[in-house]
Amino acid sequence: MTPDVGARPLWRGRALAVVGILLCAFSLRSAVASLSPLIGQISADFPLSPTVLGLIGTAPPVCFAIFGLATPSLERRLGLERVMLVALSAIVAGLVLRGLSVDAVTLMLTTALIFAGVGMGNILVPPLVKKYFPDRLGLMMTLYTTMMSVSTFLPPLVAVPVADASTWRVSLGMWGVFALAGLLPWIIMLVRARTETMNAAPAPSRAGTGAELDPVTLATGPIQIAPTxxxxxxxxxxxxxxxxxxxxxxxxxxxxxxxxxxxxxxxxxxxxxxxxxxxxxxxxxxxxxxxxxxxxxxxxxxxxxxxxxxxxxxxxxxxxxxxxxxxxxxxxxxxxxxxxxxxxxxxxxxxxxxxxxxxxxxxxxxxxxxxxxxxxxxxxxxxxxxxxxxxxxxxxxxxxxxxxxxxxxxxxxxxxxxxxxxxxxxxxxxxxxx
The missing domain is CATH 1.20.1250.20 (MFS general substrate transporter like domains)
Structure with missing residues (x-):
């Protein structure tokens, strides 16, 4: 709750975290906002009933709520960074597969997969900001929410022109590039953390158990709290x-x-x-x-x-x-x-x-x-x-x-x-x- 007093430069030692959080923020909204402008063109290829459209329209908040509830349990087992990889992977797979939809059922299923990943990402970003940027909360939350705003109004503006120039499938699938790029910083951070920890001295055993802590858990691993x-x-x-x-x-x-x-x-x-x-x-x-x-x-x-x-x-x-x-x-x-x-x-x-x-x-x-x-x-x-x-x-x-x-x-x-x-x-x- 304190201002960013004595904060170190944003990029020093955490540039990958900045890029990873911003690319994730862009993917969270562009994945949602890119579908509705193309419903007319999709309907020309296969029928979409009002019931299907209603389900698709309700899917985002429902999926966000369900997977928001599940995310803390995953985070305790895997850690923030690994669960972010799972979330972005679901978004990438869902966006690519949604562009290949052949009927209303596959469109709904792939859209649900996307929103499952978005639901997890929604939960993870604020704790990630707090973990990596406790001295720059104001600035990072500004960058994060700004990126989400840009990715809200940008897809409706370009979705139809891109679809007209190519197909609606390309217009839907192209947003997966940003989610795919968002995977790279977290992968690099996890690999780097494991390498650095393995090169360091062996971790001390848990008291009374003799069991060693997992290297990646020590470096980036799951957040643990007393009440879970x-x-x-x-x-x-x-x-x-x-x-x-x-x-x-x-x-x-x-x-x-x-x-x-x-x-x-x-x-x-x-x-x-x-x-x-x-x-x-x-x-x-x-x-x-x-x-x-x-x-x-x-x-x-x-x-x-x-x-x-x-x-x-x-x-x-x-x-x-x-x-x-x-x-x-x-x-x-x-x-x-x-x-x-x-x-x-x-x-x-x-x-x-x-x-x-x-x-x-x-x-x-x-x-x-x-x-x-x-x-x-x-x-x-x-x-x-x-x-x-x-x-x-x-x-x-x-x-x-x-x-x-x-x-x-x-x-x-x-x-x-x-x-x-x-x-x-x-x-x-x-x-x-x-």
């Missing part, structure tokens, strides 16, 4: 701070997934814009996350501005929703979407809080799993709810009021998350030793 597995999750589930960060994360995720599923239809319905303009407005919504990702981590880490950032995000989002409800036309809709697009600044805010509301990388693994699993599970319901409300009312008033209610309900949780204490502090004040 289900105990960590159970403890976090009893802490208002952990729930508050999860609700903030869920509110941001809800707005993102509802927007990617429904915003073009919403602005078409309330402002009367055409399909091309609706697509541009969706890109505007995604682009608004870029300036937020640049400034939010630094403001939080250096200036402890969590409460102010959260309130600005909530107020901007509510203004955008009110504008879409009552004052939307082809001109003003750009203003309302831009304001609404500021609400997802809660996303980089929540990611930074995962790092600074835990004392150690060990605790950050558990907190990251809890926050993102709970957050994505809660967010997964809202794209369906929005669609159901629209079908029932044949209007966008009820869905927009639902989104406004989500923002309002998140406000007290955001204020709790702004308290300057760690989950360990909160546990110890309530229950004793962590």
């Amino acid at each position: 597995g289900a105990r960590v999750f159970a403890r976090l589930a009893r802490l208002p701070l952990a729930w508050s960060i999860a609700i903030v994360f869920s509110a941001s995720s809800t707005m993102a997934y509802v927007s990617f599923a429904w915003l073009p239809s919403i602005v078409t319905g309330v402002a009367g814009v055409d399909a091309t303009t609706a697509g541009l407005l969706l890109s505007l919504f995604a682009f608004m996350g870029l300036p937020s990702s640049l400034i939010v981590p630094v403001l939080v880490v250096r200036f402890q501005a969590t409460r102010a950032i959260f309130l600005v995000a909530a107020a901007s989002g509510l203004l955008g929703i009110v504008g879409l409800l009552f004052f939307a036309n082809p001109v003003t809709v750009w203003i309302w979407v831009a304001l609404f697009g500021l609400l997802p600044m809660m996303f980089p805010l929540a990611l930074v809080l995962i790092s600074i509301r835990a004392r150690t990388p060990e605790s950050a693994v558990g907190l990251s799993s809890f926050v993102q699993s709970v957050g994505y599970l809660l967010a997964a319901a809202f794209p369906f709810l929005v669609g159901m409300l629209h079908d029932a009312t044949d209007a966008w008033t009820a869905p927009l009021l639902l989104l406004a209610a989500v923002v309002i309900a998140s406000i007290p949780f955001g204020l709790i998350a702004a308290r300057r204490r760690t989950v360990e502090d909160e546990w110890e004040s309530r229950h004793g030793r962590w």
Whole structure:
């Protein structure tokens, strides 16, 4: 929770970690954002029913939640770096195989494989940042969230032109290059760590057992914490701070997934814009996350501005929703979407809080799993709810009021998350030793 005081240069001795984290960040979002613009072209090759499209649209938060829950157990067995290799390998395989899909079933299965890898990567990056850059949390979280923002609005802009110039299969598969490149830094780091440790003196035996520690475990290996597995999750589930960060994360995720599923239809319905303009407005919504990702981590880490950032995000989002409800036309809709697009600044805010509301990388693994699993599970319901409300009312008033209610309900949780204490502090004040 301290500023980056006395920090050493970012690249000194950890350049591979910088590259690995940034390439991973790019792959986490580009893998998700590259599919929806090509649905029309894919449908021309094989049929995609509304049910299939609904399942694909719901797959990201559901997979993120499921594999977010499983990641801490894998991490304790293999270590952060090895599990990152597993996650990126799943993304690479899924992206390549998705480009080779021959029907709706294979498209869904390969998409699920991608999102399984993304779900693991989502959990791993905040602890990796805390492990390798405890003196540069603000800067690294800025670079990380900025890369995620770029990889959110870039694929929709280039997916269709690339598909027109080649095929939709090339357009889908090409993003695997970035995930493949992201494997290399972690492989090099693991090989280097093993080589250095094997050349060093033999590791001391565990006390009372005579067993030697694994060399790679010593160098880069699994993070160990006193309470592990289900105990960590159970403890976090009893802490208002952990729930508050999860609700903030869920509110941001809800707005993102509802927007990617429904915003073009919403602005078409309330402002009367055409399909091309609706697509541009969706890109505007995604682009608004870029300036937020640049400034939010630094403001939080250096200036402890969590409460102010959260309130600005909530107020901007509510203004955008009110504008879409009552004052939307082809001109003003750009203003309302831009304001609404500021609400997802809660996303980089929540990611930074995962790092600074835990004392150690060990605790950050558990907190990251809890926050993102709970957050994505809660967010997964809202794209369906929005669609159901629209079908029932044949209007966008009820869905927009639902989104406004989500923002309002998140406000007290955001204020709790702004308290300057760690989950360990909160546990110890309530229950004793962590």
